[in-house]
Amino acid sequence: MAVLIGVLSGCSENYIVLDPKGPVGETQLNLIILSTVILGVFIIPVLLFFFYVIFRYRDKKGNKASYKPEWDDNKWMEIVWWGIPVLVIVVLSIYTVRDTFALAKSPSPEVKPMTIQVTSLDWKWLFLYPEQGIATVNYAEIPTDRPVKFELTTDAPINSFWVPQLGGQKYTIPGKALELWLEAEAEGKYYGTANNFSGEGFTDMKFDVIAKSEKDFNSWVKEVKAGSNSLTMEGYEKLSNPGVVKKQEFTSYPKELFNYIINKNGGQYYKSNQQEENK
Numbered sequence: 476m477a478v479l480i481g482v483l484s485g486c487s488e489n490y491i492v493l494d495p496k497g498p499v500g501e502t503q504l505n506l507i508i509l510s511t512v513i514l515g516v517f518i519i520p521v522l523l524f525f526f527y528v529i530f531r532y533r534d535k536k537g538n539k540a541s542y543k544p545e546w547d548d549n550k551w552m553e554i555v556w557w558g559i560p561v562l563v564i565v566v567l568s569i570y571t572v573r574d575t576f577a578l579a580k581s582p583s584p585e586v587k588p589m590t591i592q593v594t595s596l597d598w599k600w601l602f603l604y605p606e607q608g609i610a611t612v613n614y615a616e617i618p619t620d621r622p623v624k625f626e627l628t629t630d631a632p633i634n635s636f637w638v639p640q641l642g643g644q645k646y647t648i649p650g651k652a653l654e655l656w657l658e659a660e661a662e663g664k665y666y667g668t669a670n671n672f673s674g675e676g677f678t679d680m681k682f683d684v685i686a687k688s689e690k691d692f693n694s695w696v697k698e699v700k701a702g703s704n705s706l707t708m709e710g711y712e713k714l715s716n717p718g719v720v721k722k723q724e725f726t727s728y729p730k731e732l733f734n735y736i737i738n739k740n741g742g743q744y745y746k747s748n749q750q751e752e753n754k
Contacts, residue, residue: 491639491640491666492504492507492639492640493507494640495640495641495642496640496641496659496660496661496663496665496686497582497640497641497642497657497658497659497660498582498583498658498660499578499582499641499642499643499656499657499658500639500640500641500642502574502577502578502582503574503578503642503643506570506571506574509567509570510567513563513566513567514563517559517560517563578642578656579654579656580656581622581624581656582622582656582657582658583620583621583622583658584622586620586621586622587621588621588622588623588624588656589606589617589618589621589622589623589624590604590605590606590623590624590626591603591604591615591617591623591624591625591626592604592605592625592626592628592652592733593615593625593626593627593628593636593647594628594629594630594647594733594736595627595628595629595630595631595634595636595647595669595673595680596629596630596631596714596715597631597632597673597674597676597715597716597717597718598631598669598673598674598675598676598677598679598680598717598718598719599612599613599679599680599714599718599719599720600612600613600636600667600669600680600682601711601714602614602615603728603732603733604696605730605733607696607700608700608727608728609696609699609700609724609725609726609727609728610706610724610725610727610728611699611722611723611724611725612714612720612721612722612723612724613681613682613683613720613721613722613723614682614683614684614685614722615667615682615683615684615685616684616685616686616687616692616695617659617684617685617686617687617692618686618687618688618689618692619659619660619661619662619686619687619688619689620658620659620660620689621658621689622656622657622658623656623657623658624654624655624656625645625654625655625656625657626652626653626654626733627645627646627647627652627653627654627655628647628648628649628650628651628652628653628733628736628737628740628742629647629648629649629740630649630715630736630739630740631673631715631717632673632674633646633647633648633649633671633673634646634647634669634670634671634673634680635647635669635670635671636655636667636669636670637667637668637669637670638657638665638666638667638684639665639666640665640666641657641658641659641665641684642655642656642657644670646671649740649741649742650737650738650740650741650742650743651737651742652733652737652742659684659686661686662686662687662688663685663686664683664684664685664686665683665684665685665686666681666683667681667682667683667684668680668681668682669681674717675717676717676718676719679719699724699725699726700726701726702724702725702726703726704723704724704725704726705725705726705727705728706725706727706728706729706732707729708729708732708735711728711729711732
């Protein structure tokens with residue numbers, strides 16, 4: 476374990492899930508470490524005892540190990556080998572349930588959150604900013620130290636949205652809008668990917684999440700709004716066709732586009748918190 480931990484600690488660039496840059500990722504990393512330590516405490520002694528038994532009771536001439544062919548029961552041993560796994564499961568369940576419910580809410584409730592509506596397509600990602608009125612493809616920019624609620628759906632096969640350094644993955648399901656809270660504590664470009672096989676162009680479903688200061692984020696929004704490329708319904712239908720595209724940004728998009736995508740795939744009208752506030 477010491478060697479394994481030492482190796483992994485020097486591989487943060489390759490094992491980015493072990494290098495979180497936000498409160499959600501940090502909470503999940505702590506849960507991973509806790510699970511590893513608890514399992515290691517019990518599994519390693521069991522493995523050592525397993526090899527000891529093989530060595531001690533091996534078929535060897537002159538082996539003086541006790542032989543009890545009529546033995547078939549020992550209540551205390553049964554309590555130990557059943558009780559310890561149950562104890563491990565109980566402890567892991569308590570911490571997992573606690574963190575799962577905690578991460579279903581804003582990681583920084585004292586800070587006003589921002590909403591980004593995400594749609595997975597074949598084979599690209601569409602990001603809608605209902606507060607800013609802009610849209611991007613295959614990249615998203617967010618302000619640092621501000622919780623972001625990603626509302627996830629798909630207009631293609633089921634997929635999975637994952638930004639390893641900010642938090643765990645969540646599925647995109649036709650006709651539904653699932654929520655994922657993330658927050659970046661440091662500025663930078665974070666790797667994002669589809670984590671579910673979805674056909675020929677699956678390996679190209681990569682995207683960047685770029686975290687900037689609030690000031691720089693607002694400047695970026697103004698730059699996008701100053702462009703001339705607007706996303707229309709006809710443009711969306713073309714974008715949703717299977718194929719790989721480069722990064723794009725749009726100065727505006729149809730306000731009901733996210734609801735249209737959900738309804739199109741058998742869902743019901745979806746009303747986000749941001750829509751409630753606007754109303």
